[in-house]
Amino acid sequence: MKLSRVLLPSAIVGALLLTGCTTGGGTTQDASGADCLASGAASDAIAVKGDVGVDLELTNKLPLKADKLERTVLTEGKGKVIEDGQTVDVALSLFNGKSGEPLQQQPTAPMAYAKGTMLDWANEAFRCAVPGQQVALTASFNEMYDGVEPEQMSVADMTKEDAVVVVMEFGEISKTQAEPGTLEPGDLLKKAEGKEQAAPKDFPAVKLDADGKPEITMPEGVEAPTELSVATLIEGDGAVVEPGDRVYVHYRGVIWRTGEEFDSSWKRGAPVPFRTNEVIPGFTKALEGQKVGSQVISVVPAEDGGYGALKLEEMGHKPDDVMVFVLDILGAVSPE
Template structure:
């Protein structure tokens, strides 16, 4: 299970987990006024002891079973609910709902509340957070792992019929820019500072590359060429040449992207489908993304064809994500904005 989506830093893929009863004083809605994820019988039954992310134990009765994600507050927090784009210091523990065994403990880590960059279950756990709050999520296996084979999750003692219990505890909430500066990371941009889509001079891709057709809003449709074998080496081409700032190593980059599998043409991930661009640092993602972005200008559109062992996740990583070990991924990326790495020191 992963907290972030397919373009997440390689170190997070298959490692970061978890997500998120409600008593007086707890948030009933997020900062945008949308109701928090509802509590239910399964999540409200959760009782724990110990420290979240360290030695937490499930002390309530098992099995815990649910057909939909539920979120309950175990311990109330104080202060304002987190806003989109802010960072929350978050500790997490994942339990098997079947027998209460600990599947993973994750110590405190600053996580940005970003609908486009988080898995759905994680976003639902975080978007109503308040400092000091402790919450429990109860979720069916499929809502966290999708159709991934339990044997490929890297976790023991789990089946696709189980429910999961995820306990989160929230610490300091800060503006993402402040959190980034504290860790030496580049700052962030507001939506109003981003391009809506790639814009610039169109460039014809080399022979053998997939073709890309754009909708009026810039969303790409990717068509794999018939009768052409997938490249065995990382292959990158510029489709639109922008004229904005140049992306440098370590920058935070904002992109809209779509990813398909070469052998089937099927989409496996897309920020377009989620309705919001993703952002990440170029040095924290797979090589197929990093090399496609660094040196490019804001406004550009780039296509990156990524074999597993040359810029990709590797055979084991693809298998863990539910793909074939030799699948080749095709990404089309619109570069909408960038924040230079040296801005963190300013």
């Protein structure tokens, strides 16, 4: 299971892996002085309600007809335009322009801008981004994803001529951190080790086998929570995990409703390395501030720290399922 916060279909993931001077709304140029992508009849027609990346809905007339790529600013931002090498917090909603159905809702997550690493439509959105700005982009599926069939992105109800609508909302822009180093297997702990802590009332029970692999049992008669909940089960004595660190984690994930395991690094036989800002918030909040050697349990509702209802359904779960993760922090490396 890929733990990336970038929860877009695989063909988009590689593209969104982005420039300027302004002190107010009305941004018309990127950091290099090039004009921003022009708006048009299709992008100007976009109207939305709700929160971008969470429950955004299209409210404009459908079906939308769009061919060439267009960009319209729905809400003006304020501040300096993003520059190459910076990172911006961004939420994204992707829609079928024919039916209005959401194809993806991606909650706010930091994303780095690096020229030449994106599809054209993503670059056009990012290169003129300023904090607080909300933009809509429209084009045909074929224009946005040249050479890709809709079926390859699990949108079989679309044709290549149908319109795609992307709405993005940009937040804080910051300097991109340096890339952390890596650790060798011999540098890692084998399992969590330290002082055991009692879990809060109504949390799942965790029992470890001889190797440290957790068995997770839901509390009887207790409904799954609706808010993200995190608790330390074992407090290690290693270095504190800082934002942006590369961590090495053994984890097991189960569904609260069924107790069924859906993912496990223990099952694969090796811990997983990732940066704390590259994963779902339910992981980020469980790891940052903890010490290496700790074991943490994170109870993650779909819409509070999780993958969102749409992604859960794509994964074969119910849209309101709650995920339970037990994570062992076996090593961490900070950016230099």
